[in-house]
Amino acid sequence: MSNNRQEGMISYVVLITMMLFLVTGSTLLVLTQSQVEMTQKELDLVQAKYGAERGAMWFVMYIHEGGQIQKGQEIPLIETESEKIYIKRPLYEANESHIIVHSINKARHCSARSKVVFHLDKERQQLVIDSIFPY
Numbered sequence: 865m866s867n868n869r870q871e872g873m874i875s876y877v878v879l880i881t882m883m884l885f886l887v888t889g890s891t892l893l894v895l896t897q898s899q900v901e902m903t904q905k906e907l908d909l910v911q912a913k914y915g916a917e918r919g920a921m922w923f924v925m926y927i928h929e930g931g932q933i934q935k936g937q938e939i940p941l942i943e944t945e946s947e948k949i950y951i952k953r954p955l956y957e958a959n960e961s962h963i964i965v966h967s968i969n970k971a972r973h974c975s976a977r978s979k980v981v982f983h984l985d986k987e988r989q990q991l992v993i994d995s996i997f998p999y
Contacts, residue, residue: 908969912976913998915942915967919949920978920996923963927982927991933963946971964999 919941933939936955948968961982968975979999985992
């Protein structure tokens with residue numbers, strides 16, 4: 865009789881151990897899947913940020929070549945199935961002249977913006993870039 869009790873006890877220990885392994889494995893799977901999803905979202909955001917920086921650098925070259933942008937004007941740079949980058953100068957500016965570079969990743973539904981602050985050099989009659997930063 866005592867041999868049957870020991871066999872039953874071993875079955876319960878094996879069952880409990882296997883359940884612990886199953887719970888631990890499923891928890892690790894859920895954590896891993898959420899980390900992969902977060903990493904993918906971060907990569908998409910970085911890609912949109914690089915697009916905004918690329919648009920800001922294009923604007924810097926455009927200004928150095930003597931280009932102008934009027935208030936309220938929007939300049940499209942890139943528009944594909946998965947990406948759209950454009951520059952827009954707001955209609956109303958409080959203290960400083962600036963433009964906003966928008967980068968939109970259509971496939972992943974995320975976007976980033978950069979703000980480019982500039983002023984007009986009256987001696988040279990040319991726009992001069994003061995700063996570029998995320999917006």
